[in-house]
Amino acid sequence: MSDFSLGELLDSRRGEDLDLWAQTINPQFVRVLRTIGFDRTWARAEGAYLYDADGTRYLDMLGGFGMYGVGRNNPRIRAALVEALELETPGMLALGTTLLPGLLAEALIGLAGGRIERCLFTSSGTESVESAIKLGRAATKRERVLSAEHGYHGLTLGSLSANGNTEFTGRFQPLLPGFDQVPFGDLGTLEEQLRREDVALFLVEPIQGKGIHLPPDGYLEGAQELCRRYGTLFCVDEVMTGFGRTGRMFAFQHWGLEPDLVTVAKTLSGGYVPVGALLMARSVHEAVFDSMSHAMSHGSTFAPNELAMAAGLATLHELREQRLVEESARLGERLLELTRPLVEEFEVVRDVRGLGLAWAIEFGEPARGGRRTYRMIERAQPGLFAQLVAVPLFTKHHILSQVAGHDMAVIRILPPLVVTDGDVEEFADALRATIKVAQRPRTLTKLALSAASSAVSRR
DSSP states (O other): OOOOOHHHHHHHTTTOHHHHHHHHTOHHHHHHHHHHTOOOOEEEEEBTEEEETTOOEEEESSHHHHTOTTOBTOHHHHHHHHHHHHHTOOOOOSSSOOHHHHHHHHHHHHHHOTTEEEEEEESSHHHHHHHHHHHHHHHHTOOEEEEETTOOOOSSHHHHHHOOOHHHHGGGOSOOTTEEEEOTTOHHHHHHHHTTSOEEEEEEOSSBTTTTBOOOTTHHHHHHHHHHHHTOEEEEEOTTTTTTTTSSSSGGGGGTOOOSEEEEOGGGGTTTSOOEEEEEEHHHHHHHSOSGGGTTSSOBTTBTOHHHHHHHHHHHHHHHHTTHHHHHHHHHHHHHHHHTTHHHHOTTEEEEEEETTEEEEEEOOOSSTTHHHHHHHHHHSTTHHHHHHHHHHHHTTOEEOEEOSTTOOEEEEOOOTTOOHHHHHHHHHHHHHHHHHHTSHHHHHHHHHHHHHHHHHHO
């Protein structure tokens, strides 16, 4: 009987990544990767860099959709996980407690401050949102849930019902009853809904992740005040923005907010072990877990497991010791300084925006040259021009980025917080060079013809 060797298994199947994924997991996703030229075989990763099988280095400005806040394969997080395994802690007891979850909960509550006094662990961001919906409705004895149009809160049924993007929700109707969306930034419409006094919670991203949309001045503060006035819980979704992404530990701290509920995940994992949490006011928690018979009103099999807790504690230590939150704020300002001039430099650039290391560039129809061709591209597929930038950033400049969403002419980045000044400058230089080529009439015409041909073939 031979011992199991993961290394030997990987060596024996090296190079089968894409084919095996297509055969067993998601062939359409592999088709997308091959179509846009992202079909690399990845060999290793370190910090803010990915390396393919040929040894080519790629700058990762996507960061696993914000999961790799402390970098890929962070050696100090890995060491903490190895130590946790060697300590042979009791692990999940079901009917019992261990020390690690309490330590992480204590740390998270201290970082959030304000009304937050309790923590419920989950295994993902969408599960944190599900928990907020479930506990918020039970605590207030109200059924309705409000969220913002174009907000993204996850893809499981409850969080999907709060998701404000039809490309995700359209094919899965009917969703759960009692969910409605209001325009992001519109306090008037929000108050119209809240004054009915039947809304359990208002769920909102402090910065909308799909296009990196920042709130108008006074909006979040006003939303919190309206929730207080009408007895609605104010729930801030920090799954993407939490743990330094925006230059503060939590994005809501930019506006001095004191939410009743905060959902977190992504960066807390250290890039290794799935972990999330719902942070909440004591009053919310005690309205649900209000007796011994209700002590197990909500839970999750793998949360809080010992490795997830170790990863979370090590991640918070890494953020503090490496001053990554402060670096996110500094590098975010540097990135805006380097890229905001693109709005004046190129007619096709409509806006550059961001906070910390959550950043986006939005494209639009040029005022003069190439207007007709640009319109032809947009008719064939809205937002297609952004792909004309994202693809060569990857294939020619070896920088991984992402088109921000369906039918959006926006590229967003959520890089690891360990990126350097040199990385930010490399990205800005490559972006400028790529846009310069992409906006040329000949390039636009070629893309328009290709898009038109694809549209005909789809019909």
